[in-house]
Amino acid sequence: MCLISLxxxxxxxxxxxxxxxxxxxxxxxxxxxxxxxxxxxxxxxDALSPVTAAVFEVSQVPYMSSAGFRMLLLAYRSLAIRxxxxxxxxxxEEIRDTMAMTGFLDFFxxxxxxxxxxxxxxxxxxxxxxxx
Amino acid sequence: MPTLTLPGDxxxxxxxxxxxxxxxxxxxxxxxxxxxxxxxxxxxxxxIILHGYQEQALQGEIVVTAEVNDQALVVTLEDTAPPYNxxxxxxxxxxxxxxxxxxxxxxxGLGVYFAIHAVSEFHYEWRNGRxxxxxxxxxxxxxxxxxxxxxxxxx
Numbered sequence: 001m002c003l004i005s006l007x008x009x010x011x012x013x014x015x016x017x018x019x020x021x022x023x024x025x026x027x028x029x030x031x032x033x034x035x036x037x038x039x040x041x042x043x044x045x046d047a048l049s050p051v052t053a054a055v056f057e058v059s060q061v062p063y064m065s066s067a068g069f070r071m072l073l074l075a076y077r078s079l080a081i082r083x084x085x086x087x088x089x090x091x092x093e094e095i096r097d098t099m100a101m102t103g104f105l106d107f108f109x110x111x112x113x114x115x116x117x118x119x120x121x122x123x124x125x126x127x128x129x130x131x132x
Numbered sequence: 133m134p135t136l137t138l139p140g141d142x143x144x145x146x147x148x149x150x151x152x153x154x155x156x157x158x159x160x161x162x163x164x165x166x167x168x169x170x171x172x173x174x175x176x177x178x179x180i181i182l183h184g185y186q187e188q189a190l191q192g193e194i195v196v197t198a199e200v201n202d203q204a205l206v207v208t209l210e211d212t213a214p215p216y217n218x219x220x221x222x223x224x225x226x227x228x229x230x231x232x233x234x235x236x237x238x239x240x241g242l243g244v245y246f247a248i249h250a251v252s253e254f255h256y257e258w259r260n261g262r263x264x265x266x267x268x269x270x271x272x273x274x275x276x277x278x279x280x281x282x283x284x285x286x287x
Contacts, residue, residue, distance in 0.1 A: 033174060034181070063167070065171060066246055069242055077234065094167040097164070
C-alpha cells in the first residue's frame, strides 16, 4: 500500500507523506517554527495514528524552534503508546545540538540517510519496544 | 543601528529572523552562535505574538533593534503586550524535565529555556509601558554555546 499526501505550510515549508510496508515516511522541508509547526503537527499526528514505525526525513530542515520540539514530543508519544519507533534521518548539526541540550536525542533513532532509517525502524520494531 | 517595526503576528517571524541573521554575520558570529541567537529571538518573539497579543485579543507591534559594538551584538525586542518577564519562569522545573522520559514531560517552558540559555546574556526590562527583551551575544568568546556543549553527549 502506498499513500502520498502533500501540503504546503506558510514560508514554503512542505510535508510529503508516504506509507510503504507499514512504515510511515514523512519528508519535511523548510523551517519548523511557531508559524509552521501547528499545521505540520496536525498532519503528522494524523498520519501516525495507524502505524508503529515512522521515519522523519529532515535533511532539508535548517531550523527548528521549541514548537518543533513539541511536535516531536507528541509524535514520539503517539508512537510510544503502541511500542512504536521513530527515526530521524539527516538531522542538522544545529538542531542536534539543541536536542542534546534538552535531553531529546535519546528518544529517537538518528540516521544519516532515509534508507538507513527505514532499515533501523524495521529491525527495531521486530526486536524491542521503546524503553524510555 | 537598524530598527524594524513589525506587526505582532506570526508573519513577522521571517523578516525578524532575516534581520538577526544579517546582523549576526556583520558581527562575525560563527554558525553555532548565529543559530542559537536566532533561536532565542524567535522563541521570545513567538511568545509575544501568541501569548502577549493574540491570546489577549490585542493588536500591537514588535520593535526590533540590533546593535553591533566592539564586544557584542545586542538585539532588543520591544512590545506593548501585558508585562511578562521570561526570567520569572522556573527554569529549574524545565530542566528537571530534561532528565525525564518524553512521555512524562510537560510541554511548556522549552522556548523560554532556549531564549535564556542560547545567548551570552538575557535581560528583561519593563519600561514606559513596554516589555523589553534584550539578547546579548559576545563577539570574542564562544560563550553562547556553553550551555549546549556542556550537555551535548553521545549520538
